[in-house]
Amino acid sequence: MSRRRELARYVAARLALAPVMLWLLASLVFLLLRVAPGDPIDALLGPKAPAAARAALRQQLGLDRPLLEQYGHFLGQLLRGDLGTSQAAQEPVTAIVRDTLPASLELGLVALILAAAVGLAVGFSGIARPEGKVDLAGRLFGIGTYALPPFWAAMVVQLVFAVWLGWLPVGGRFPATLVPPSGSGFYLLDSLRAGNLPQLLGSLRHLALPAATLAVLLSGIFTNALRLNLRRALGSDYVEAARSRGLSERRVVLHHALPNALLPVLTITGITVASLIGGALLIEVTFSWPGIAARLQEAIAQRDYPLVQGIVVVVAALVVLVTVAVDLLVALLDPRIRF
Amino acid sequence: MPSARQACRLLALALLVAALTACQPQRPAGSVIVATKNRIDSLDPAKASRVGVMQVLSALGDPLYAIAADGRIEPRLATALPRLSADGLRARIPLRRGVVFHDGTPFDAAAMVFSLERFRKIGTLGYQLSDRVAAVRATGSHEIELELKQPFSPLPRLLSAIFLTPVSPTAYRAHRDAPLASRFVGTGPYRLASWSPQQQRLVPWERYWGRRPANGGLALVTLGNSTALYGALRSGEVDVLLNSGLEIDHQQALHREAAAGRLRETVGPAMEIGLLSLLTDQPPLADPVVREAIAHSLDRSLLSRRVSLDIRPPLRQLIPPSLPGSDPAAWPDYDPARARGLFRQAGYCRGRRLELPLTFRSDIPSDRLFALTWQAQLRRDLDDCVALEVTGMESTTAYDQLGKGSLALFFYDWIGDYPDAENFLVPLLGCSKARGDRCLEGNSALSGSFWTSPGLEEELQRSSRIDGPQRIGLLQAIQRRTSRANPYLPVWLMAPVAWARPELSPPRYDGSGRVQLGELRREAGR
Numbered sequence: 001m002s003r004r005r006e007l008a009r010y011v012a013a014r015l016a017l018a019p020v021m022l023w024l025l026a027s028l029v030f031l032l033l034r035v036a037p038g039d040p041i042d043a044l045l046g047p048k049a050p051a052a053a054r055a056a057l058r059q060q061l062g063l064d065r066p067l068l069e070q071y072g073h074f075l076g077q078l079l080r081g082d083l084g085t086s087q088a089a090q091e092p093v094t095a096i097v098r099d100t101l102p103a104s105l106e107l108g109l110v111a112l113i114l115a116a117a118v119g120l121a122v123g124f125s126g127i128a129r130p131e132g133k134v135d136l137a138g139r140l141f142g143i144g145t146y147a148l149p150p151f152w153a154a155m156v157v158q159l160v161f162a163v164w165l166g167w168l169p170v171g172g173r174f175p176a177t178l179v180p181p182s183g184s185g186f187y188l189l190d191s192l193r194a195g196n197l198p199q200l201l202g203s204l205r206h207l208a209l210p211a212a213t214l215a216v217l218l219s220g221i222f223t224n225a226l227r228l229n230l231r232r233a234l235g236s237d238y239v240e241a242a243r244s245r246g247l248s249e250r251r252v253v254l255h256h257a258l259p260n261a262l263l264p265v266l267t268i269t270g271i272t273v274a275s276l277i278g279g280a281l282l283i284e285v286t287f288s289w290p291g292i293a294a295r296l297q298e299a300i301a302q303r304d305y306p307l308v309q310g311i312v313v314v315v316a317a318l319v320v321l322v323t324v325a326v327d328l329l330v331a332l333l334d335p336r337i338r339f
Numbered sequence: 340m341p342s343a344r345q346a347c348r349l350l351a352l353a354l355l356v357a358a359l360t361a362c363q364p365q366r367p368a369g370s371v372i373v374a375t376k377n378r379i380d381s382l383d384p385a386k387a388s389r390v391g392v393m394q395v396l397s398a399l400g401d402p403l404y405a406i407a408a409d410g411r412i413e414p415r416l417a418t419a420l421p422r423l424s425a426d427g428l429r430a431r432i433p434l435r436r437g438v439v440f441h442d443g444t445p446f447d448a449a450a451m452v453f454s455l456e457r458f459r460k461i462g463t464l465g466y467q468l469s470d471r472v473a474a475v476r477a478t479g480s481h482e483i484e485l486e487l488k489q490p491f492s493p494l495p496r497l498l499s500a501i502f503l504t505p506v507s508p509t510a511y512r513a514h515r516d517a518p519l520a521s522r523f524v525g526t527g528p529y530r531l532a533s534w535s536p537q538q539q540r541l542v543p544w545e546r547y548w549g550r551r552p553a554n555g556g557l558a559l560v561t562l563g564n565s566t567a568l569y570g571a572l573r574s575g576e577v578d579v580l581l582n583s584g585l586e587i588d589h590q591q592a593l594h595r596e597a598a599a600g601r602l603r604e605t606v607g608p609a610m611e612i613g614l615l616s617l618l619t620d621q622p623p624l625a626d627p628v629v630r631e632a633i634a635h636s637l638d639r640s641l642l643s644r645r646v647s648l649d650i651r652p653p654l655r656q657l658i659p660p661s662l663p664g665s666d667p668a669a670w671p672d673y674d675p676a677r678a679r680g681l682f683r684q685a686g687y688c689r690g691r692r693l694e695l696p697l698t699f700r701s702d703i704p705s706d707r708l709f710a711l712t713w714q715a716q717l718r719r720d721l722d723d724c725v726a727l728e729v730t731g732m733e734s735t736t737a738y739d740q741l742g743k744g745s746l747a748l749f750f751y752d753w754i755g756d757y758p759d760a761e762n763f764l765v766p767l768l769g770c771s772k773a774r775g776d777r778c779l780e781g782n783s784a785l786s787g788s789f790w791t792s793p794g795l796e797e798e799l800q801r802s803s804r805i806d807g808p809q810r811i812g813l814l815q816a817i818q819r820r821t822s823r824a825n826p827y828l829p830v831w832l833m834a835p836v837a838w839a840r841p842e843l844s845p846p847r848y849d850g851s852g853r854v855q856l857g858e859l860r861r862e863a864g865r
Contacts, residue, residue: 038735044463045388046738051771051780053466089380089536090518099535155566163570170576171567172537176372176558179533179540288563290537298378301702303735 007331011324018320022313023075029312030074033305034067040087040303061087074309083310088302093310096295101314102185103173104284104291107210108276110188114215116269119222127230127253138223146220150213154286157213168209171288175202210287214280218272225268229261236260263334270326274319369555371843371859374568374577376584378536378561381520384454385462387502390583390754390835395559397849398541398856400504400525401549403432403451404495406758406850408608410661412495415549416446416505416526420495427490427804432498434481438548440507441523441530448477454505455483457515464502464756471497492806493759499851500757528552528857537561541856553844553860565589572602578843579859582836587705591648593838602838607848608661609834611754612654612763613709616787618747619826620777623685623693630825632681633695633748634671636725638716643831646708651831656818657763659832661850664760664802664814669822670829675720682724693725697748698740701731706750709830741787749787752833758851760814761803767827768817770796776824783826790826 040063041054049057058064062073077084083093122142126135162170174180174187181190181199188207191199233239234257242256243249281293292311299307377391384396403417414420416438421430438446452475459469471494474486491497510524523531529541529552541557560577562568565586572580572593582590597604617624617633624630639653655670671677679688687693697713699706710729717725727748732740740746755762769782770791778784778791795817802813821827837846837854844862847855 036736037739038733039739042738042742043735049464049785050466050470050769050782051785056466057463086380089520090383090386091381091520158566158570162576163566163574166574166576170570170574171562171564172560174538176538176540176560176577177370180535180538285563286567288537288561288567290535294563301733301735 003335007328010331011328014320014324014327018317018324021320022316025316026074026078026309026313027071029309030071030305033303033308036303038303040305043302043304044088074306078313083313084306086299086304086307088299088304088307093307096307097292097310097314098185100290100292100295103289104280104293105277106186106188107207107214107283107289107291108273108280110207110211111214111218111280112269112272112276114211115218115272116222118215119219120226120265122219123223123226124230124258126227127234130231135227138227142220142223142227144220145216145218146224148217150217150280150282151286153217154210154213154283157209158286161209169206171206171286173203173206173290174199175206178202210283210289213287214283221268221272222265225265226261229264230257233257233261263330266330266333267326270323270330273326274322277315277318277322369861370558371554371556371579371856371861372558372560372577373579373581373854373856373859374560374562374571375581376562376565376568379534379539379559380536381518382523382531382534382539383514383518383520384502384504384506384523384525385458385465386518386520388463388756391561393501394581394853394856395539395541396501396504396523396525396527397851397853398527398529398557399523399531400501400506400527401438402501402504403434403498406496406499408848408850410663410850412499416451417498421485421498423490428487430485430487430494431478432483432485434483435548436481438526439546440505440510440526441544442507442510443546444507444509446505446526447480448483450508451475451483451505452477453508453511453515455503457506457511458503461516461518462502464500467497467500467756468503489800490804492803492810493757493761496759497757501851501853502756529557532556550857552857554857557856557859569593572838572840575840579837579839579846579854581854582838587647587650587708590650590836594650597838601841603841603843603845605837605839605846605848605854607835607837607852607854608758608850609659609832610661610758610852611752611833611835612657612659613651613750613752613830613833614657614767615828615830616741616746616749616751617790617826617828618744619788619790619824621744621747623695624747626685627824628681628685629687629693631671632678632685633725634822634825634828635674635678635681636717636721637713637828637830638673638675638720639830640673641716642709642712645712646705647831650836651833654829654832655822657767657821657827657829658760658814658818659763662758662760662763663811664764664818666815666818669815669818671822671825679721679724682721688721688724692723695725695727695748696746697727697729697750698732698737698746699729699750700734700737702734707731709750742785744784744787744789746787750830761799764802764814764817765799768795768799768821786827788826790824792820792824795820 041057085092086096122138126138158170161167181187181194183190187203191203239252239257242252281297284291284294296311375391377389379392379395387393387396401416405413405415407413416435418433418435421432423430434448434451440446455475459465471488471491472485473488476484478484504525507524511519521534528544528547530544532540532542539559543552562571568580568585569589571577593602596602617630619625643649643651643653655668656666658664660667682688697710699710714727714729717727741749766782767786770778772780773791776792778789783789783791798817802810835852839846842861844860847858849855
């Protein structure tokens with residue numbers, strides 16, 4: 001079988017399995033939410049609403065129906081692409097996802113680009129003199145940023161740059177006094193498209209601290225991955241062969257070792273992207289970033305069943321898509337991979 | 340030495356950082372930014388049940404009546420207090436003329452009836468109205484009549500609730516039976532310019548019937564944690580900060596700043612109480628002597644000082660002091676000697692120690708601190724008689740368990756939906772089905788005490804039918820009667836506090852505990 005056909009079969013199998021996986025996940029979330037202690041009615045009305053009011057709201061939300069009927073209703077809606085209505089906000093779940101997912105993606109993507117730039121640069125910097133000062137500093141950076149507790153790091157960054165120095169906003173996604181840009185929900189993109197400089201600067205100012213913090217926390221992964229793989233690549237036979245052909249060290253590193261060392265980094269990037277789709281909860285909470293992770297956390301606290309189910313299904317679907325895309329990309333770039 | 344290219348890159352980066360930090364957005368003239376922790380998921384008054392959304396709605400809408408800072412009831416969209424029929428079952432309310440909704444349509448009796456009916460039908464707190472009001476009808480172009488299920492003396496106070504603010508029937512035509520989260524079309528001093536759950540922009544309503552706002556508009560922002568809120572006010576990013584969701588340490592720091600003249604601080608009327616609920620139908624708390632011993636063992640002053648840094652004053656009654664019916668010393672005071680005597684009487688202390696499980700809400704930092712401090716205080720005072728086993732439980736789970744009678748001793752708080760004593764007594768003591776002193780069904784069971792007393796329910800109902808000094812006397816008698824049984828132990832009072840930057844006028848509260856946002860203004864020369 002040709003490699004292209006193998007690859008097509010692999011991707012088709014992964015995509016065909018995706019609905020089964022989503023169904024299993026959705027069913028599990030549906031069940032776990034109902035098994036978990038706590039009642040959405042308590043979250044909505046508080047503990048002291050009269051029994052009649054509680055019963056009326058339970059009926060209004062369909063929570064009085066048998067569990068199997070609720071499950072059937074949920075699956076039926078899901079098949080029609082309807083994620084239901086949030087019990088707390090009384091808004092369609094799709095609208096809430098549409099509002100919050102771009103915020104998380106924007107933060108995640110900017111942080112990822114910064115993290116990759118910083119992490120790869122640091123990881124690459126020690127290559128000239130392994131075990132030298134620069135290499136040691138890079139290793140320390142890699143381990144240190146990886147080991148930093150995200151919540152603590154975010155709080156320190158917030159206190160120093162927003163509270164004490166007052167350089168950047170403490171939280172939120174957009175200046176309170178400006179009207180947010182409309183469009184895709186990606187504020188940087190929307191304000192650029194509109195050519196609105198105050199909106200763009202406002203978005204950038206609010207994005208700077210959370211994105212930089214998340215980038216620093218993620219950069220260690222890139223530093224360590226590149227450093228280890230590059231060192232391994234530089235000690236391999238094909239690199240020795242290249243050197244023996246008289247190629248310059250610069251050419252050996254950039255054209256022979258680096259491309260091979262970057263392949264595992266690409267896989268790591270894929271995993272990181274997949275994890276960022278669900279949002280960086282601690283960063284979102286600390287910087288009051290209105291992303292999907294913070295919204296999910298609140299929905300769980302409110303026992304907002306449709307919203308939790310909807311967010312989990314959407315995030316899971318995106319994660320499946322991203323992992324398949326990354327697998328595909330790695331397979332295209334690395335001819336050694338077999339399926 | 341860095342190369343020229345590296346130097347250029349560094350310079351570009353420095354310029355970008357400088358541009359980002361320097362380019363602060365211009366604020367519209369006279370506008371005020373107010374920060375709070377509360378997200379506003381929906382602006383529909385029918386779905387309003389939380390403090391944050393009530394605060395926003397108080398700027399966007401008008402109630403029929405308002406409670407002034409001195410506690411007086413003032414007509415707002417009504418022009419006079421309700422005129423009651425001889426049997427007290429019909430209340431006629433004259434409405435203000437010349438009021439215009441934010442969509443330009445006129446406010447009249449039909450609009451008020453539409454809004455009240457809509458609230459009764461889909462309101463989260465719809466039971467507050469439908470439990471008392473059988474029908475609402477227009478009796479003139481600007482007069483409505485409420486048909487009551489039984490005489491209800493706190494009616495004007497109920498009608499002061501902002502969740503009963505009228506909405507435009509034209510704007511809500513398609514939402515008569517369904518909520519409308521992202522818009523609000525009412526009659527208030529501000530109209531909504533933009534909304535998201537984290538950010539709302541309000542601009543003065545040009546055709547407002549009353550006094551125009553003193554500022555050029557409001558931007559209300561939600562910041563997700565206490566550090567961010569505190570930092571935002573300190574750095575001048577926001578102008579006003581409301582204390583809801585703010586940790587005690589930050590409140591104390593802001594209080595010190597205010598004392599030093601660097602901020603302006605205003606404390607509003609307290610409408611929230613912290614209390615302990617005691618499960619009275621199961622041993623060991625089924626024994627009233629044990630409950631009384633616990634009541635005497637509670638050192639409220641110490642707890643207030645250590646846990647809340649004196650921000651939450653000790654409370655020995657269920658009704659906030661600013662409301663009629665208050666009885667400041669109704670509950671037993673701290674008396675460890677008396678507590679020891681009572682524990683002994685109940686068979687404890689002499690080699691037998693009462694192990695008492697105390698549950699607190701793990702998602703509220705001060706609750707944990709309360710539980711640990713009280714545990715330590717009891718260890719200090721009555722170590723041989725009683726010991727607390729403290730357990731944290733997430734709020735929603737705890738509320739669910741509370742009504743099932745699973746929590747022997749639970750610490751939580753309660754805020755009334757509208758400022759009246761009834762809203763603090765009935766939700767805690769109401770009981771629809773009882774056997775002796777045991778409440779089988781009703782609010783008392785839902786609140787975790789399962790306590791009642793023969794005749795108490797009738798007294799509670801009578802207290803909402805009568806008025807004046809007679810009512811105040813009855814409310815005090817109910818409190819005294821409850822305090823003798825100790826099914827609940829009031830702990831402290833939680834008042835709303837607002838801080839403003841020094842260049843702003845001091846925030847003012849109304850009698851419902853809400854900041855008068857329209858009165859915030861920048862002061863010349865500050």
